[in-house]
Each structure stands twice: as structure tokens, then as C-alpha cells.
Amino acid sequence: MTKTKVQESYRMKKSQKIILDCEKQVHLIRFSVKELKTVALKCYGLMFIDNAHLNHSVADNVPFYLFRPNSSVFLGDLNTLYNSSNIFFLSFSSTCLTEIKLEYSNYIIKRKNMKKELYFSTDNYSELFLGSLKILLSLDDSNKEFILNYKVQEFVSYLIKTYGKEVLDFIFTNSNFEPSGFKNLMWKQVLKNHTLEELAYISNMSVSKFKRTFKDIFDDTPINWFREQNILESCKLLENTKISISEISEFIGYQNPSSFIKVFKKYNGITPNEYRERFLVKEK
Structure with missing residues (x-):
């Protein structure tokens, strides 16, 4: 977490409320039970109570929570038992669950679970996971968000198993629809074909419903939009690499190079080879 983010979180301390949205794909914060009354979640969330300073009879029964997007977490009830404890809150967008959903793509819901939290x-395992979050929070690492993304996938996979x-x-x-989450999710699927x-x-x-939603948000059809993103990616490869046309066509999802060409x-008015040659001429 950057220093700015910490300051933003605690700037809201006077109202004793934090709002966590999907501006970042994943976000980790720590605060004292005494500091806040409410956490308003616009995305998914995992909440852990640090039991390091609790007596054994209480520490052995400390739960952790998984929250659904658009939940309000009231911390008043925790104040009595855990008033000297820190809360670690790991919020994450639905994008973090993409790989898990694909892994369980054959799963059929037998009973809808509309609870706001589990x-x-x-x-x-959860104690070791909390220990790793403490370490990550203490690091000033530009790759922290990337690591946290995988930590979320790891822990949710453990919960499922x-x-x-x-x-x-x-x-x-x-759950309630998140336009920003949907947009981020689609950008993550570019080049995955x-x-x-x-x-x-x-x-x-x-x-x-997906096609309607996509059209509303991107003002284009999924086929056209993803095709355009793939072509833009191929332009970058033509400009910055010496990869062959056939390899580029395969990389962006075309089985036949002639179809890619x-x-x-159609998009650029010239062939990939002509595009590369023009770019090289401009560089000279």
C-alpha cells in the first residue's frame, strides 16, 4: 500500500467509516477496531482479526469473514471482544476470481446464496495467510498489488476446497452489478481468445444479457471490440519486435495467417508487412 492510500483511508477516520471501491483490483488496509464503526464495500472483501494480543480462550474462537460486493460491515459488535485488536481488510474486485470461475466452469448452483457474508x-491456514498479509503490508513494493491478486486466488481456492x-x-x-468491475474484467480477457x-x-x-451489457458499457459488440484490441496489440508487436507475421497471428488468436492479414x-488499410516497413521507415 502506498503512503497516499494509507492517508486516504485514515482521512475518513472522523466519520469512523471507510468506503472501499473497485478503483484498485485489490487493496489491503489495517486499522484498529476502536477506530472505525463501518466499512462500506463496493467490491468483495476478506476480513481478518489479528488475535495476537488476545487471551487464548478468545483467540481460539476468532472468525474471519468473506463479504459480497455492496455490503456494509458494522464493527460495533467486535469492539467488546476484540477492542485491542487490529483488523486486516483485503478488498478485491470480481476480476480476481476470473481464473477460479473458469476452473469451476461446470459447477451448477443448486441453491442461490444471497447472504452478504460468510x-x-x-x-x-488462515493464520499463516494473515501472517503473509502482515508482511506484505510492511513492504514498500511496487509489485504488491500483483502479489495480492494471487494471494486472493490462493485463499479463495483454499476456502472452496x-x-x-x-x-x-x-x-x-x-450480486449487484459493478460497471467498473465489468470493464476491468473485460480488459483482462484481451488476447485470451x-x-x-x-x-x-x-x-x-x-x-x-452479456451482449447487452457489453454494448451499453463499450458502445460496441464483444466480437468487434476484442478484434480491435487484438489488432492494436499486433501493431505494437510489429512496431517493437521482429516476430514473424505467422507467429503474431497465432499469438492474437488467428489459426490462419491469411485471415489475420x-x-x-480492413482496420489499417495496409498489410502487416507494409505496416512494419512504414514504421521502420519513420524510425530512420
Whole structure:
């Protein structure tokens, strides 16, 4: 976490409320139970109570929580038992769960879980995970957000393997829609060459709803938009590398180089080779 982010979080201390949105894909903060009454979540959240300063009878029963987007977490009830404790809050957008949703793409929800949160008893794994968050929070590392993204995936995967369908139903049940989260999710899929059905699935939507939502947000169809992003990526490769046209076409999802050349010419008015030659001439 940068110094600026810490200051922004604690600047709201007077109102004893923090609002965590999806501006960043993943965000870790620490605060005292005494400092805040409410955390308003616009994204998913994991909350851990640091039990290091609690007596054993209380520490052994400290839960941790998984929250759904658009939840309000009231901390008043925690003040009595854990008033000397720190809270570690790891908020993350739905984008962090993309790989997990693809891994369980055949999962069918048997009962929608509309709860705002799930809570679990602390175990050895969650204690070790909290320890790793403490270390990450103390580091001034530009790669921290990247690491936290993988930590989220690691821990949610552990919860699924330990608690099964309770967690899966919670994740796969549609929650309130986040336009910014949807936009970030789509940008993450560029060059992954998913089908329309796969894109709809990881967005927790039917294909028809996905196409409508995509059009509303990007003012384009998914096919056109992803094709354009792929062509823009190919332009960068033509400008900055010596990779062959056939390799570039395969990299951006075309099985046949001639199909890539045809689409490229439609967008740019010239072939990939001509584009590369013109760029090299400009450099000279």
C-alpha cells in the first residue's frame, strides 16, 4: 500500500467509516477496531482479526469473514471482544476470481446464496495467510498489488476446497452489478481468445444479457471490440519486435495467417508487412 492510500483511508477516520471501491483490483488496509464503526464495500472483501494480543480462550474462537460486493460491515459488535485488536481488510474486485470461475466452469448452483457474508473459524491456514498479509503490508513494493491478486486466488481456492459448495454458491450467485468491475474484467480477457459463452460465464450472465451489457458499457459488440484490441496489440508487436507475421497471428488468436492479414488490412488499410516497413521507415 502506498503512503497516499494509507492517508486516504485514515482521512475518513472522523466519520469512523471507510468506503472501499473497485478503483484498485485489490487493496489491503489495517486499522484498529476502536477506530472505525463501518466499512462500506463496493467490491468483495476478506476480513481478518489479528488475535495476537488476545487471551487464548478468545483467540481460539476468532472468525474471519468473506463479504459480497455492496455490503456494509458494522464493527460495533467486535469492539467488546476484540477492542485491542487490529483488523486486516483485503478488498478485491470480481476480476480476481476470473481464473477460479473458469476452473469451476461446470459447477451448477443448486441453491442461490444471497447472504452478504460468510464467516469461518480460524485455522492454521488462515493464520499463516494473515501472517503473509502482515508482511506484505510492511513492504514498500511496487509489485504488491500483483502479489495480492494471487494471494486472493490462493485463499479463495483454499476456502472452496475446504468448504465446498457453500463458498461456490456464494461466489457464483449474482450480486449487484459493478460497471467498473465489468470493464476491468473485460480488459483482462484481451488476447485470451475466449468464446462469447465463456465471457458471459465468467461475467455471471447469460449470453444475451452479456451482449447487452457489453454494448451499453463499450458502445460496441464483444466480437468487434476484442478484434480491435487484438489488432492494436499486433501493431505494437510489429512496431517493437521482429516476430514473424505467422507467429503474431497465432499469438492474437488467428489459426490462419491469411485471415489475420485480411482483418488487419480492413482496420489499417495496409498489410502487416507494409505496416512494419512504414514504421521502420519513420524510425530512420
